[in-house]
Amino acid sequence: MQPMQQQNRQTHQETLLRRTVYGPDTTPKGFDALASAWNKLVRRSRYNTIFLTYEWQTTWWHHLGTGELWIVAFHSSRDDQLVGIAPLYRTHHASGRHAGKAVLTLVGCIEVSDYLDLIIARGWEEAVYTDLLAWLQSGDAPQWDVLDLCNLPEDSLTYRTFAAQSEAAGFATTVQQEDVAPQFPLPLHYETYLQEQVEKKQRHEIRRKQRRAEREAEVGFYLVGQEHNLEAEVDDFVVLQRASREDKADFMTPQMRRFFGAVARTMLDAGYLRLSFLTLNGQKAATLFAFEYDRKFLLYNSGYDPDAYSHLSPGWVNLSYSIQYAIAAGCRLFDFMQGDEEYKYRFGSQDYKVMRTIVSRAEVSPAEER
Numbered sequence: 001m002q003p004m005q006q007q008n009r010q011t012h013q014e015t016l017l018r019r020t021v022y023g024p025d026t027t028p029k030g031f032d033a034l035a036s037a038w039n040k041l042v043r044r045s046r047y048n049t050i051f052l053t054y055e056w057q058t059t060w061w062h063h064l065g066t067g068e069l070w071i072v073a074f075h076s077s078r079d080d081q082l083v084g085i086a087p088l089y090r091t092h093h094a095s096g097r098h099a100g101k102a103v104l105t106l107v108g109c110i111e112v113s114d115y116l117d118l119i120i121a122r123g124w125e126e127a128v129y130t131d132l133l134a135w136l137q138s139g140d141a142p143q144w145d146v147l148d149l150c151n152l153p154e155d156s157l158t159y160r161t162f163a164a165q166s167e168a169a170g171f172a173t174t175v176q177q178e179d180v181a182p183q184f185p186l187p188l189h190y191e192t193y194l195q196e197q198v199e200k201k202q203r204h205e206i207r208r209k210q211r212r213a214e215r216e217a218e219v220g221f222y223l224v225g226q227e228h229n230l231e232a233e234v235d236d237f238v239v240l241q242r243a244s245r246e247d248k249a250d251f252m253t254p255q256m257r258r259f260f261g262a263v264a265r266t267m268l269d270a271g272y273l274r275l276s277f278l279t280l281n282g283q284k285a286a287t288l289f290a291f292e293y294d295r296k297f298l299l300y301n302s303g304y305d306p307d308a309y310s311h312l313s314p315g316w317v318n319l320s321y322s323i324q325y326a327i328a329a330g331c332r333l334f335d336f337m338q339g340d341e342e343y344k345y346r347f348g349s350q351d352y353k354v355m356r357t358i359v360s361r362a363e364v365s366p367a368e369e370r
Contacts, residue, residue, distance in 0.1 A: 030071025
């Protein structure tokens, strides 16, 4: 089946949008058809994040995706430039908040992709939102009951403009804060960061822990590169990740281990992976699984050995070295991403909101409107 193409005039914007729908039975598939233009659009969007890149989206879908893939592309008919992508998939939920309903969800939802959104060129948001709603209300869309857009970054217009348009169109629309992502800006120098962005007591602790480790052990720090055996390095990361906390061990299922391995390979080849290890006397004691993307250092996961050198605080030391690396590399933001763990704030983080928008086909009742 060929992808479906339609044109819809956007009266508020003097242009035409050409919509192409890549459903589960179309050839080529949406990812394949849009591969060459995908990342260019991500970079032109309001929130350029690694989790919307072609590399992340395809890896997530291959290893964790379920149901039917529905990718909707929006081109400007004036110059045929790609201006929007709605990467969605449809599942039928047997339990949970959407039990018994057909749900359209962003590719990447929900737990392992910290920031997601509709991918839209800056300035085209309103037009794409309008046309997406037109498609959702048409007979060309699959049967759906709920559109669940998770992990929307604070800068997104989706939980504001799109939510308002959905409500105006008669859909029951809910907007809620899903989580926070602690983060802090990076200055040009590490000492400036410590002096100006970290409280005095915590600044002393960071320095004290690093000096003690360097005094009492032979300290090494390195980033995994193409010269390393990536599979072995990821294995070592997983060992430390599982050892650090029981809930982390539960999280790292065989399926998730395969996903991490695939992400590591894909992102290393793309130049984004920053998998680091702290060694003490030649033994791996702590690790960070992170990314460097768009001058942002994104801390994705971590681990340490609680039984070896715990008195030297290897997790803290590895984190301080990683911050130093990020500053030296020219990053402008250090992002701990989702989760409000207390230690993140000791390093000077401020909360960044992560939002969620849920649109239901059920019309809002008069009582609810009042």
